[in-house]
Amino acid sequence: MSQLQSQVVLVTGANRGIGRAIVAGAIQRGAQKVYAAVRSLASATALTSEFGTRVVPLHLDLEDPKSILEAAKSAPDVTIVINNAGILQTAGPLADNAVASLEFQINVNVSGLLRVAQAFAPILKANGGGSLVQLNSVASIKSFAQAATYSASKAASYSITQALRDELAGQNTQVISVHPGPIATDMANQAGMADIAEPPSLVADALFEAIQKNTFHVFPDTLARQFGQAYSGYAQAFIEPLQQAVAH
Ligand SMILES: NC(=O)c1ccc[n+]([C@@H]2O[C@H](COP(=O)([O-])OP(=O)(O)OC[C@H]3O[C@@H](n4cnc5c(N)ncnc54)[C@H](OP(=O)(O)O)[C@@H]3O)[C@@H](O)[C@H]2O)c1
Secondary structure (H helix, E strand, O other), X not given: OOOOOOOEEEEEOOOOHHHHHHHHHHHHOOOOEEEEEEOOHHHHHHHHHHHHHHEEEEEOXXXXXXXXXXXXXXXXXXXXXXXXXXXXXXXXXOOOOHHHHHHHHHHHHHHHHHHHHHHHHHHHHHOOOOEEEEEOOHHHOOOOHHHHHHHHHHHHHHHHHHHHHHHHHHHOOEEEEEOOOOEOOHHHHHOOXXXXXXXXXXHHXXXXXXXXXXXXXXXXXXXXXXXXXXXXXXXXXXXXOOOXXXXX
């Protein structure tokens, strides 16, 4: 597999879970370099031990705008930005902490995406367009009551992803929205979905195929595909057609 031979990939939340599988998938597909963007540089040691010098750790915290701008300065050659990092808190709409939980997840899952897009869009443009990939969820299109605040944040990040797709078309940047169901990571364990979770490599495989085929929506696993099939008519009619190509 060498489909990423001339590509430089950056993955947020690269140290574990789906992010780690994306780093592995990029290396397997021959990426020239993979920036492993992590909150703690020490957490990337296992990645560099396993994959060698093609993995370059970078500090990036989605809550810290300065760290994102610094990471962008350190990665002027990036061509594929994958904003994978995210957090889940299980809070229903009537929980005492619902408002605080929503605000926290909006800051990381939604404002974090905006910060990443704003910092990296000019670099992708300078490098010919490239790709911006956002890890959304099946919860972006259906609220789960016990994780209502998480679902709301993932609906909002999906909405922003759609806007970015239209906005960045003018600079030839491909934008992709990935919507996994339960995937076997710490997050799925925390949400009590370990029994039905599928391997993170499924997400990496589907995401890199979407980059190749230029597919906007990605539904990587069994449950996600059921969502994707039911949603496809609406998506094809109203979401997937580009609204406008804005020149920048
Ligand atoms: N697993 C699922 O079932 C599932 C389903 C649908 C969508 N997703 C989405 O897929 C993405 C990855 O999920 P996962 O299951 O791999 O999660 P995970 O196992 O909980 O890992 C989360 C990753 O995000 C990083 N992170 C958390 N807060 C951050 C911040 N403020 N700045 C930068 N990085 C931060 C974590 O870094 P630390 O190690 O430093 O904490 C970690 O690398 C998320 O966006 C999630 O919403 C997951």
